[in-house]
Amino acid sequence: MDNLNLDQHISHRYNEELEDLRSRVLNMGGLVEQQVSSGLKALLELDSELGEAVFNSDFEINALEVEIDEACTEILARRQPAASDLRLVMTVIKAISDLERIGDEAEKFGKVAMRLSGTGSRPTYFSELRHLGEHVKSVLRDTLDAFARMDAEAALLTASRDDAIDREYNSLSRLLISHMMEDPREIKSVLEVFWCARALERIGDHANNICEYVVYLVKGKDIRHTSQQRKLESKRDQQ
Amino acid sequence: MTKPVETSTQDRNSQLLAEFKTTTGDVRVEDPKMRMDNVDVHYGDNQAIYGVDLDLGKNEVLAMIGPSGCGKSTFLRCMNRMNDTVDSCRVSGTFSLEGQDIYAPDQDVVLLRARIGMVFQKPNPFPKSIYDNVAYGPRIHGLASSKDELDHIVETSLKRASIWNEVKDRLDAPGTGLSGGQQQRLCIARTIAVSPEIILMDEPCSALDPIATASIEELIDELRQNFTIAIVTHSMQQAARVSQRTAYFHLGRLIELGDTNTIFTNPSHELTENYITGRFG
Numbered sequence: 001m002d003n004l005n006l007d008q009h010i011s012h013r014y015n016e017e018l019e020d021l022r023s024r025v026l027n028m029g030g031l032v033e034q035q036v037s038s039g040l041k042a043l044l045e046l047d048s049e050l051g052e053a054v055f056n057s058d059f060e061i062n063a064l065e066v067e068i069d070e071a072c073t074e075i076l077a078r079r080q081p082a083a084s085d086l087r088l089v090m091t092v093i094k095a096i097s098d099l100e101r102i103g104d105e106a107e108k109f110g111k112v113a114m115r116l117s118g119t120g121s122r123p124t125y126f127s128e129l130r131h132l133g134e135h136v137k138s139v140l141r142d143t144l145d146a147f148a149r150m151d152a153e154a155a156l157l158t159a160s161r162d163d164a165i166d167r168e169y170n171s172l173s174r175l176l177i178s179h180m181m182e183d184p185r186e187i188k189s190v191l192e193v194f195w196c197a198r199a200l201e202r203i204g205d206h207a208n209n210i211c212e213y214v215v216y217l218v219k220g221k222d223i224r225h226t227s228q229q230r231k232l233e234s235k236r237d238q239q
Numbered sequence: 240m241t242k243p244v245e246t247s248t249q250d251r252n253s254q255l256l257a258e259f260k261t262t263t264g265d266v267r268v269e270d271p272k273m274r275m276d277n278v279d280v281h282y283g284d285n286q287a288i289y290g291v292d293l294d295l296g297k298n299e300v301l302a303m304i305g306p307s308g309c310g311k312s313t314f315l316r317c318m319n320r321m322n323d324t325v326d327s328c329r330v331s332g333t334f335s336l337e338g339q340d341i342y343a344p345d346q347d348v349v350l351l352r353a354r355i356g357m358v359f360q361k362p363n364p365f366p367k368s369i370y371d372n373v374a375y376g377p378r379i380h381g382l383a384s385s386k387d388e389l390d391h392i393v394e395t396s397l398k399r400a401s402i403w404n405e406v407k408d409r410l411d412a413p414g415t416g417l418s419g420g421q422q423q424r425l426c427i428a429r430t431i432a433v434s435p436e437i438i439l440m441d442e443p444c445s446a447l448d449p450i451a452t453a454s455i456e457e458l459i460d461e462l463r464q465n466f467t468i469a470i471v472t473h474s475m476q477q478a479a480r481v482s483q484r485t486a487y488f489h490l491g492r493l494i495e496l497g498d499t500n501t502i503f504t505n506p507s508h509e510l511t512e513n514y515i516t517g518r519f520g
Contacts, residue, residue: 008248008518080476082503082515220505 004084004150004218014079018088021071025092025099028064029144032099032106035061036140036203039109040133043116043196044126051113054106061103065096084217091217095147098206102140105199105206112192123189124179128172129197135165136200136207143207146214155214156223158207165204172197248518255510256490263508264497268296272437272467273318273355278332280313280322280491287313291332291493293486295437300459300468302478302499305488306514311471314488315439318469319355320348336436353380356430360442362422364414364429369406372414372425373397376433392432399465400428401458420451427458431466438462440470444477456481475515479503487511 009015035054042050072093075081081089116123139161146155176194180187212224267274271294280288288310295301295318303311313322320341322328334341341351353376365372373393376382383389393410397403402424406417414425423443430438440459444452459468459481472478478485478499485502487495487510495508506512513519 008513010517010519014517082475082479083506083512085516086504 017071017075017079018085021068021075021088021092024064024068024071025095026144026148028061028068028096028099029147031057031061031064032102033137033140033144035103035106036109036137039106039113040130040137042113043109044130044133046113046117046122048114048117051110051117054110055114058103058107061100065100068092068096084220087217087220091213094213095210098209102203102206105203108199109196112196116189116192119189121189123193124186125172125175125190125193128175129193129200132165132168132172132197132200135168136203139165139204140207143210143214146211150214150218152215152218155211155218159211159215162204162208165201169197169201169204248513252489252510252513252519255508256492259492259494259510262292262493263495263511266292266294266493266496268294270297271295272297272337274333274335275318276333276335278314278317278330278334280310280317280331281329282325283327287491288317289491293493293496295467295469296484297467298463298465299484300463300470300482302482302485303469303471303488304473304475304478304485304514306519307473308490309488310491311486311488312441315441315469315471316357318437318439319352319357320346321352321357323348350380353433354435355437355439356433356435357439357441358423358426358430358443360445362419362426362446364417364422364425366413366415368411369397369414369417369425370410373428373432376429380433382433396428396432397425399431399462400424401454401461402428418451420447420454423447423451423455424458427455427462431462435466437467437469440468442471442473445473452477475503487514489514 009018035057038050039054041047042054072089075089079085139158142154142158142161145151146158173194176190176197180190209224212222216222216224273295275291275293275295278288278291278293279286291314303315305311316322317330318334318341322330330342336351336354340346341355365375367375370393373396374389377389377392383392394403394407397406402421405421406412406425414422417425423446427438427443444455447455456477459470462468470478470481482499484496485499486493487502487506487508489510495502495506495511497507502511503515506515510519
């Protein structure tokens with residue numbers, strides 16, 4: 001069923017509760033997007049001050065996760081939601097966990113920025129990291145957009161981009177490993193880049209998870225742990 | 240502020256109903272206990288049920304849900320010809336109980352109602368003792384050839400209805416002296432005393448408190464081992480708790496029928512979705 005009328009309940013208060021839940025998630029998503037963006041900026045420009053700000057802001061995201069979790073529990077207890085309403089609550093519970101993890105990854109950028117800015121030198125492979133970062137930011141933005149619009153097609157399309165992120169990350173890791181083997185003096189600083197690349201790949205995975213939840217929310221179909229081929233088949237089945 | 244929202248869902252529902260052609264989901268089961276084909280019901284000139292096909296599977300609990308006036312109770316009452324008692328009611332279509340047409344002219348209706356028993360919304364014990372309430376059916380059907388046999392039937396039925404321990408020391412007490420929940424369990428014992436094959440329940444817990452409701456629901460789950468049950472309920476949560484399959488009725492049409500888990504997590508038809516999520520009552 002594509003027509004999710006989440007705001008058409010006879011109970012207005014119930015409408016408001018569900019709408020409030022959605023906006024809180026979007027708010028959290030916005031905050032997380034900002035953290036990823038600022039964290040990457042801090043890292044790539046070796047901006048210690050910005051890095052520290054990112055590091056110190058993570059608690060806001062954590063607090064939102066707790067708050068939204070509680071709101072979900074209350075809705076489950078009081079409303080016994082069914083069908084699409086139930087799927088919305090389940091989706092939110094899962095999505096906020098992934099968003100909180102993305103926040104943690106962004107926090108890492110801040111910490112690395114603070115560490116590296118002291119050294120004065122720009123580590124290698126920053127342009128590759130920047131490129132991967134832009135890719136991941138774009139996927140995250142499209143993921144949150146798909147959730148906001150409850151667009152399963154957009155979510156499936158965005159989910160299909162995770163493979164490209166993984167390939168780019170693998171390619172970058174190979175470069176970094178070769179570099180560390182060639183010049184062991186650089187290992188310490190190259191490892192910092194490595195962990196950041198890994199964090200970006202993890203952000204991509206979390207965004208992928210959220211896309212899968214959106215498909216579940218809209219279509220009622222659980223596509224987690226299915227291959228890309230089967231995801232595309234499921235897309236065709238629904239048409 | 241309120242009206243526009245309700246109107247749009249109602250308009251949408253009217254549109255969906257106009258487009259309705261056939262039931263979504265599998266109405267048929269293999270080797271059904273009862274098969275219902277193309278059932279129409281009229282009260283005078285008013286049609287209450289439109290072309291319903293439905294199978295009742297063996298040893299299942301089938302829940303029938305839908306808004307007030309959707310015809311679910313009317314349909315339930317057709318299943319043991321209780322609608323025969325309503326003058327203006329005309330039933331067409333076939334109801335086959337394991338291949339036997341229950342509306343055949345030579346069908347013994349009293350015997351039918353022993354095979355397909357009914358439990359009503361308001362507990363209605365006879366103005367007799369607890370013992371006689373349960374013994375009445377077996378007596379008139381000649382199911383016991385001795386007092387001992389009758390005692391055994393009464394005890395077994397009261398045990399199966401999970402009320403034996405509460406009443407075993409006062410079987411001579413009037414049935415009407417029991418609490419609401421106990422009365423309903425007595426009525427269930429009365430129904431099962433004649434060894435029915437199917438038990439029809441028309442909102443059996445509507446008049447009961449939550450604790451009595453929970454014990455009846457537990458009982459329904461136990462009864463399923465030996466009987467087939469069709470239950471009409473206004474409580475969607477109850478339908479979700481007790482049944483294996485759920486049928487959604489809307490203005491006399493069977494809109495959707497499916498596995499209860501699926502109906503309550505991902506129904507296929509928009510009318511079903513609207514009802515169970517409280518967008519339409």
